[in-house]
Amino acid sequence: MQKLNAQDIEQAMAELPDWQLDAQRGAIRRRFQFEDFSQAFAFMTRIALYAEKNDHHPEWSNVYNRVDVTLTTHDANGLTQRDIDLARHADEAARAHSR
Numbered sequence: 001m002q003k004l005n006a007q008d009i010e011q012a013m014a015e016l017p018d019w020q021l022d023a024q025r026g027a028i029r030r031r032f033q034f035e036d037f038s039q040a041f042a043f044m045t046r047i048a049l050y051a052e053k054n055d056h057h058p059e060w061s062n063v064y065n066r067v068d069v070t071l072t073t074h075d076a077n078g079l080t081q082r083d084i085d086l087a088r089h090a091d092e093a094a095r096a097h098s099r
């Protein structure tokens with residue numbers, strides 16, 4: 001899996017306004033807040049299924065209605081398209097669970 005270059009990252013981040021870039025590590029982060037634990041866990045379940053299907057897994061923590069997600073590609077030691085794709089999927093899943 002090819003690491004993204006600076007231009008790729010700039011373009012990707014423009015479409016992921018809720019995510020913060022950790023350029024030093026080559027990772028992106030976002031905090032999700034939900035109505036309650038149940039909605040947060042439903043979101044995590046959807047991400048987990050996607051992660052298994054795509055063999056690409058988040059680094060994340062959950063406190064009640066909050067889910068903090070960090071995405072990076074360990075095999076590439078930086079950001080790849082898989083991280084961007086998972087971030088997009090997470091944003092869609094969050095919208096479905098915040099209505």
Ligand SMILES: C[C@H](O)[C@H](O)[C@H]1CNC2=NC(N)=NC(=O)C2=N1
Binds near residue numbers: 055072073075076
């Ligand atoms: C063996 C397995 O396919 C690899 O370890 C996969 C699993 N999930 C992964 N997830 C992430 N975020 N980065 C990886 O490099 C990665 N590699």
